[in-house]
Amino acid sequence: MISLSGQLDTLSAVDFEKEIRKAIDSSPGIIVLDGKDLTYISSAGLRLLLTLRKGLAEKGGRLKLQNIREEIMEIFNITGFSSILDIE
């Protein structure tokens, strides 16, 4: 499980992608992202989640998100991400 904390904006999305690529390469199973402390997401963060979701699906893995805060869920709803991401 990987915890998301703080902000997934244009700049932090770049670092986060590197981090998560390592996790996918070492164990392409189920990756769980905990959003309890995620308070901000920009389109760069959304793009990253979409890329991960697709990349993991191609390798037979899964991306799961849990504890997503209401304000972030609203962004997922507006962009239709709530129907393509696996959110608990």
Place this chain on the structure above:
Amino acid sequence: MQKSLRITNELKQVARLTAFIARAMKGSTAPQTVGMQFRLAVEEAVVNCILYAYPEETKGEIEIRIDCCRESLTAVISDAGRPFDPTAGKDPDVNLPLAERPVGGLGRFLVKKLMSRVYYERDNNNRNVLTIIRELNEDA
């Protein structure tokens, strides 16, 4: 009170932008979620300017003015790049299944969806001027 920031068209400037928005919104009565959405819209609009306003490898500047008052949050973003209206163009289809989902196009869409009003004009000084407004009494 209106505050302004001038940045160059480099992505690393987003850190300055984020700090500037936080400063400009200090003392605003906007609920936290609305403040977050406003920051998101400004970031998306400015990142679009950084990436696309000027030809690649060309240095350019972008000016951001923010005005927070009791009734609304307003940001005016301008650049001297090529004419581009970010309010025009088709919105992405947010109902497409995963396999058909394009990875881009969400930034401009979020600006339009999250804000109350968004205007574009090419002004007399040949600048792109994008005004985004979030009314604060809409949720009341």
